[in-house]
Amino acid sequence: xxxxxxxxxxxxxxxxxxxxxxxxxxxxxxxxxxxxxxxxxxxxxxxxxxxxxxxxxxxxxxxxxxxxxxxxxxxxxxxxxxxxxxxxxxxxxxxxxxxxxxx
Numbered sequence: 001x002x003x004x005x006x007x008x009x010x011x012x013x014x015x016x017x018x019x020x021x022x023x024x025x026x027x028x029x030x031x032x033x034x035x036x037x038x039x040x041x042x043x044x045x046x047x048x049x050x051x052x053x054x055x056x057x058x059x060x061x062x063x064x065x066x067x068x069x070x071x072x073x074x075x076x077x078x079x080x081x082x083x084x085x086x087x088x089x090x091x092x093x094x095x096x097x098x099x100x101x102x103x
Contacts, residue, residue, distance in 0.1 A: 014093060020064040022092035025057045026102060032056055058100045062092040
């Protein structure tokens with residue numbers, strides 16, 4: 001399965017493993033400055049250089065079964081008024097963002 005870029009500005013990527021399991025990764029901009037590197041090398045070359053270097057990324061597997069409905073609501077509350085109508089991908093992404101330490 002390939003990753004989908006969910007936010008080009010923060011270099012966030014995700015992939016669905018199955019209905020309840022997702023994996024997200026995002027460039028650790030708190031520890032590394034990507035702006036100069038992106039300007040210098042461009043997006044494609046930058047990604048080739050850094051994609052496999054784990055130390056530059058925040059990685060998290062999200063299993064929605066590990067979260068209570070209240071924990072899900074709390075994670076999504078930062079972005080949405082309600083969880084009604086949100087699909088599992090969006091819920092998992094909200095959880096990732098809240099737990100990554102980047103937001």
